[in-house]
Amino acid sequence: MLAIVGLITILLVLYLILSKRMTTMMALIVVPMIACVVVGEGAQLTSFITSGINSVAATGTMFIFAVLFFGLMSDTGTFERVVNKIISLIGTNPIKVCVGTFVITLLTHLDGSGATTFLITVPAMLPIYQKLKMKPQVLATIVAMGAGTMNLVPWGGPTIRAATALEVSLTDLYNPMIIPQICGLVAGLAITVWFGVREKQRLGIALEHVDITPAPLSEEEAALRRPKLFWFNLLLIIATIVCLVVAVLPPAGCFMAATVIALLVNYPNTKLQSKLIDSHAEAAMMMASTLFAAGVFTGIMSGSGMLTAMADGLVNILPSFIASRLALLLGIFSMPLSLLFDPDSFYYAVLPVLAQAGEAVGIPALAMARAAICGQITVGFPISPLTPSTFLLIGLSGVDLGDHQKHSFIPLWIVSLVIVFMAVIMGQIPV
Template sequence: MLALLGLVTILVLLVTIMTNKLTPLVALILVPLAAALIGGFGLESAGFMVGGIKKIAPVATMFVFAIVFFGILSDAGMMDPIIDRILKAVGMKPARITVGTAILAMVVHLDGSGAVTFLVTIPAMLPLYDRLKMRRVVLAAIAAMAAGTANMLPWGGPTLRAATSLHVPVTDVFNPMIFVLIIGLVAVLVFAYLLGVREEKRLAASGETVEVDHTEVHVRELSEEEQALRRPKMFWPNILLTIAVIAAMISGVLPAAISFMLGTVFALLLNYPQVDAQKKRVDAHAKAALMMASILFAAGAFTGIMRDSGMLKAMAETAANFVPADFASHMPAMVGVLSMPFSLLFDPDSYYFGVMPVIADVYKAFGGDPIAIGQASIIGQMTTGFPVSPLTASTFLLIGLTGVPLGEHQKFTIPLVFAISVIMTLAAVIFGVFPL
């Protein structure tokens, strides 16, 4: 009975979110609560919700302060010298420009926002592509590969959701994947270089090569509002602060939430010591932080009900009866390979709070560590897959900025991001993160 109730609950959650009948926030609270009441848990359901919220509070706190922290540093212009140096280095050579595009998108995506990454990367690089008659679909693909792979960072949405759903610290999910992520980023650079070389050959073969001064440097222009917020003298202090915050979080010296809380405080004091300026910077990034934090707390209520009511356990035990024992050890690798295509089927909330917990509990029933399923999921589900998925707004922002039709973008980019997810899955097996 509990297994059937849990299955119906997840199906209703998926349908209501994916058909836009309910927002993720409403669905994550209302659907499991209704299921718990139908299951006869009554007021006990409230206790399940509180328990789940308590467990994800540190993750939600980290995310809120991570958004504000990187937002402040971006406002202060920490990325500007890096962006300008990249633009200077690439010059007017297509192979350099494609690699520079990838590096730029990776660096900008430190804040974990796909929208910000595309809003900075595309306007900065598009004039170069157009001037040299390079295809815009190549620009879209490289930005997608770089931002998608970098989205595995511990303050990125997928990794945070995976940790929230599994009720574990985000570092438990991310730290073993550091070298896997590095392999993925290297693969992005290699693919970007090969695409650049292919563009050079295509332009030469078609006779479209444009004669340019290869020593010329493309200059990015800032608005008056952006210039007023810049603090160029604070570049190195901001860089050192960023390194310190990330190092403290990954090493475990400080909890992730505390690392970003302190980082936000010091970022404000260093760059905007005036109280009014501090309030404005926090207000500028509060909407994005609150939106995601509310979804995480709602997800905590959902997972609290599903776990403490016994529905997840019952579903896992039932599903385990249909999984061959010999196949169980390969589940993380299989999820890793399928994780990128999952982005085309499930939005992140539906997958990480509805589908993944069931897979993780089935794997646990066979003696596996459920964290491995979370790690396999973040290889592609709304990481490499988010910039090609029609379920994310960032995809439409990317194709809107580049002027590339969705179908053309998906046809060109999906094979590339799928290949990167497979490469990272193999790396996870080789490094021993996933069992053979």
């Protein structure tokens, strides 16, 4: 009962979002609340919701202040100056823009944090896409591919969870996956170039008419620019990112402090400070509300036991003839499974059961773990409604979740399958 209702809940949420019959926020709140009542856990609804909101509170707070901070930096003209310089170097070539986006994503995801990657890469590249009239969906997909593939690193959450859950060596788990991961990155780069070629063909002659000279500012915009503080603001951005990566403060604290400093130095007038905060509040609160809705969704699904029941049910319904190819099948479907399971539920509940089933037919636990990290909340995490950073990516990119999933699903699955294919060739995933 729990497993069936849980599966229906997730499929219904995805359908409502993809078909645009409900906003993402409404679907993430309404559907699981009804499901919770249906499975007889209505009395616990308050505690489930509270637990879920608490789990994303830090991310939501960080997002609000990140939007305020980057919005203020945009007001000062800092990004404008950097973007204009980049555009002057790469011209109006979408292929170079796409490849640059992919490379920057790989570098910024070295710390294994999706939130950090998105907060650094998207605000830096989005103005260039807008200037050249390139699709923001392309930006979101390229960043998703880069961050997702890099998420296999041994200090990434999924790999650590897999090693911990199955009690295997992190080195033994990851080292044989280095070459498959590199192949996945090459596949991602190839898809990125393809996106660039498509954008170049779509825009066609329009690119010749794109004026890459700085657009004239309105009187109000010019009044907010702080050219004399450019280097201070650039150093403030860099310092904020460094503090974020090395965890000097919690992520929310980094952006809170940065926002305060930005306001005090650039706009000391309190009335102007209030005006600027109000101007960015709508964007910040709209996405933050979706993040908290995602917290409600995961809180109810986890607390009610629906995710655990789905995990047990998945193992119980597997036909015996599939068992011998369990690792291969897990690898193939690992990326799509990111849409059904959050990282903790999968790696701590589903994977151990699958590993036991695999060992019964001679499949080592390490092989099952390697198959899982080929896509489950690695390559697949940036499109999963169960990971808060997904909403950070689409919020910063200005892309609807349904549109992002439609645009990114196939490219991400291709990258995941390339990783699986190479792992099979190298004998790391038995067939």
